[in-house]
Amino acid sequence: MNLNMSSAESLVAQIQGLSGNLADLTQLRNYLKQSDDSLHLESTRLAPLLNELDPSLHSLGYLYILEACTSGPIAKEQANEFVLLVSRFMNVCAAEHIRLASDKFISLCKRFKDQVMLLEDPMRGVAPMLAALRKLQTSTEQLTTLHPDFLLLCLLSKCYKTGLSILGDDIFEIDQPRDLFLYCYYGGMICIGQKFRKALELLHNVVTAPMPIISAIAVEAYKKYILVSLIHLGQFSTSFPKYTSSAAQRNLKNFSQPYLELVNSYSTGKVSELEMCVQTNKDKFESDKNLGLVKQVVSSMYKRNIQRLTQTYLTLSLQDIANTVQLNSPKEAEMHVLQMIQEGEIYATINQKDGMVRFLEDPEQYKTCEMIERIDSSIQRIMMLSKKLSTMNEMMSCDPSYLGKVGRERQRFDFDDFDTVPSKFNI
Amino acid sequence: MASSSSSGLTFKLHPLVIVNISDHYTRVKSQSLPTQAAPNSADASSLPPAPPPRVFGCVIGVQRGRTVEIFNSFELLYDPSAHSLDRAFLEKKQELYKKVFPNFYILGWYSTGSDAQESDMVIHKALMDINESPVYVLLNPSINPAQKDLPITIYESELHVIDGIPQLIFVRSSYTIETVEAERISVDHVAHLKPSDGGSAATQWDIPCENSLLRQVSSLLRRLPAIESEKFQDDFLMEYNDTLLITYLAMFTNCTSTMNELVDKFNTAYDRHSRRGGRTAFI
Numbered sequence: 001m002n003l004n005m006s007s008a009e010s011l012v013a014q015i016q017g018l019s020g021n022l023a024d025l026t027q028l029r030n031y032l033k034q035s036d037d038s039l040h041l042e043s044t045r046l047a048p049l050l051n052e053l054d055p056s057l058h059s060l061g062y063l064y065i066l067e068a069c070t071s072g073p074i075a076k077e078q079a080n081e082f083v084l085l086v087s088r089f090m091n092v093c094a095a096e097h098i099r100l101a102s103d104k105f106i107s108l109c110k111r112f113k114d115q116v117m118l119l120e121d122p123m124r125g126v127a128p129m130l131a132a133l134r135k136l137q138t139s140t141e142q143l144t145t146l147h148p149d150f151l152l153l154c155l156l157s158k159c160y161k162t163g164l165s166i167l168g169d170d171i172f173e174i175d176q177p178r179d180l181f182l183y184c185y186y187g188g189m190i191c192i193g194q195k196f197r198k199a200l201e202l203l204h205n206v207v208t209a210p211m212p213i214i215s216a217i218a219v220e221a222y223k224k225y226i227l228v229s230l231i232h233l234g235q236f237s238t239s240f241p242k243y244t245s246s247a248a249q250r251n252l253k254n255f256s257q258p259y260l261e262l263v264n265s266y267s268t269g270k271v272s273e274l275e276m277c278v279q280t281n282k283d284k285f286e287s288d289k290n291l292g293l294v295k296q297v298v299s300s301m302y303k304r305n306i307q308r309l310t311q312t313y314l315t316l317s318l319q320d321i322a323n324t325v326q327l328n329s330p331k332e333a334e335m336h337v338l339q340m341i342q343e344g345e346i347y348a349t350i351n352q353k354d355g356m357v358r359f360l361e362d363p364e365q366y367k368t369c370e371m372i373e374r375i376d377s378s379i380q381r382i383m384m385l386s387k388k389l390s391t392m393n394e395m396m397s398c399d400p401s402y403l404g405k406v407g408r409e410r411q412r413f414d415f416d417d418f419d420t421v422p423s424k425f426n427i
Numbered sequence: 428m429a430s431s432s433s434s435g436l437t438f439k440l441h442p443l444v445i446v447n448i449s450d451h452y453t454r455v456k457s458q459s460l461p462t463q464a465a466p467n468s469a470d471a472s473s474l475p476p477a478p479p480p481r482v483f484g485c486v487i488g489v490q491r492g493r494t495v496e497i498f499n500s501f502e503l504l505y506d507p508s509a510h511s512l513d514r515a516f517l518e519k520k521q522e523l524y525k526k527v528f529p530n531f532y533i534l535g536w537y538s539t540g541s542d543a544q545e546s547d548m549v550i551h552k553a554l555m556d557i558n559e560s561p562v563y564v565l566l567n568p569s570i571n572p573a574q575k576d577l578p579i580t581i582y583e584s585e586l587h588v589i590d591g592i593p594q595l596i597f598v599r600s601s602y603t604i605e606t607v608e609a610e611r612i613s614v615d616h617v618a619h620l621k622p623s624d625g626g627s628a629a630t631q632w633d634i635p636c637e638n639s640l641l642r643q644v645s646s647l648l649r650r651l652p653a654i655e656s657e658k659f660q661d662d663f664l665m666e667y668n669d670t671l672l673i674t675y676l677a678m679f680t681n682c683t684s685t686m687n688e689l690v691d692k693f694n695t696a697y698d699r700h701s702r703r704g705g706r707t708a709f710i
Contacts, residue, residue: 243690367664375671389685402696
């Protein structure tokens with residue numbers, strides 16, 4: 001079918017006519033699906049059609065035509081125009097329309113991301129991608145394929161705050177499992193530096209995600225996970241939680257030898273040993289692009305040691321702190337302690353007259369109304385989580401793959417022969 | 428009809444009897460439902476609800492001195508035309524139970540309903556040839572969330588002079604619940620087999636106004652302006668926080684336990700090389 005002038009007009013007319021309500025849209029979508037191939041054939045002549053359509057009202061038709069006319073290779077000179085056109089569409093398009101053709105929309109956005117990166121201006125892509133993401137999502141609990149691309153753009157353009165706003169949403173639904181890996185990995189990288197706890201959580205998700213075979217993303221995430229865990233928690237346990245896939249449990253450690261050596265030298269508590277270990281493995285850290293994090297690990301060692309002092313001493317002089325923690329001077333010790341107090345990592349007062357530091361208890365008395373509100377909101381959150389968990393548990397119990405296997409794995413003795421504690425309390 | 432008994436007998440009731448009676452009633456009720464045309468919500472107001480069916484049976488047990496202990500029960504057929512229980516069936520059942528429990532005697536009979544009725548006396552008198560003073564166990568099957576005690580009443584018969592005529596009437600007796608360890612475990616087990624919908628009781632019916640509770644609340648509220656001191660604030664908030672934290676901890680534990688089950692199931696279903704042997708015993 002050749003797309004000549006009259007059929008082009010009829011196409012435009014169809015799009016304009018059928019963009020009103022959902023029933024018409026479904027009809028339009030079927031029509032567009034059929035015409036898709038012919039649209040692609042005539043991609044060079046489709047550009048003027050776009051001018052006759054309003055991207056916010058006729059989003060579905062606009063999407064099909066836009067995708068068809070940009071499906072060919074894009075020359076460098078045209079890249080800018082392309083980016084402008086698509087970003088405008090992404091910003092104004094109607095959510096219900098594009099959800100009917102989500103694959104096309106996703107592929108369009110991915111090409112947009114590629115072009116933006118080729119132009120080496122990732123910042124231009126951040127806002128449109130965020131808008132597109134929100135429109136594609138059916139709820140804030142859903143992870144779309146655009147999430148990792150968005151986070152990548154945020155990372156490259158250093159727009160960390162925008163990235164953090166998306167990361168605050170709890171995810172319960174995932175379109176494609178592989179989106180999760182990249183989303184959590186990029187998310188973890190964005191959070192490093194501002195919110196170590198969230199970074200740890202996201203990287204933990206990558207490492208423990210179900211994977212039939214070992215994934216390269218998981219390997220890289222594991223390396224960063226070790227480093228972030230050392231920085232934030234001061235320790236790292238090499239045992240995996242039981243919900244980690246067996247592929248990960250068997251293989252991850254093999255790929256991260258230098259990092260595990262770092263963990264060992266960290267646990268000695270001596271800065272000199274740690275620095276030696278860093279020196280020996282410097283090249284590997286650098287090639288993994290983790291050298292910056294490794295340096296942070298070293299500086300966190302001082303923090304750990306000072307924190308350990310709070311458990312032994314009530315007051316200590318700055319000189320003694322410097323000696324124990326292997327810092328060069330009391331001045332440096334003062335700087336470290338001051339920074340830790342500011343970040344809320346220890347509670348102490350520095351008496352500058354005689355250079356003594358007095359370590360204090362956590363002043364939180366748990367008798368304020370603000371604390372009540374905090375606990376109350378936590379309880380609400382956990383109630384919601386509990387409901388979701390119970391539904392998932394029930395769904396799992398009905399899952400045929402589970403039911404098939406559980407019959408086979410029955411032990412020789414009946415479950416009731418063991419004196420078991422009831423496994424669930426009903427509140 | 429129901430004043431308190433003066434016979435001086437102590438009654439001990441076993442929970443098995445209660446479970447039996449309630450089971451009998453529930454079965455008969457659920458089996459009789461299809462015969463009633465199920466009213467849809469539009470007709471519910473116009474059709475009067477069918478009266479709940481009454482079930483009948485015998486209770487058996489042991490009488491030692493002044494203590495009457497009711498251990499078990501069995502069902503009987505009621506003949507509405509003759510206002511009596513099926514005698515032949517009763518005797519056959521009695522023989523059978525005698526073989527298994529030689530110590531148990533027929534102590535009386537049971538039925539369901541909200542209150543003892545005149546016609547019940549006929550049945551009661553009929554049983555008097557087996558036991559001179561039978562007991563009548565009545566179970567009230569209507570669920571009343573306001574009532575805190577068990578809906579079971581035990582009646583004895585006494586000869587009272589009313590209007591110059593000596594008559595047998597029902598008088599209430601008090602009773603206690605008595606269990607054997609094995610019985611307690613099995614009854615507990617049966618009770619928990621029900622799908623747990625503990626929330627439904629609270630949501631289905633409005634909790635009836637408890638006046639005593641409201642009085643306590645209002646007296647507490649009236650006392651509040653007098654205790655406006657900083658110390659009270661501190662203590663109160665601290666205790667409130669403690670309670671909230673305990674609730675939070677409890678929910679956490681519950682969630683963790685669900686999560687643990689879910690992870691186990693997931694590993695069994697999808698992880699190819701999970702530990703063989705499934706669950707380990709919880710020690």
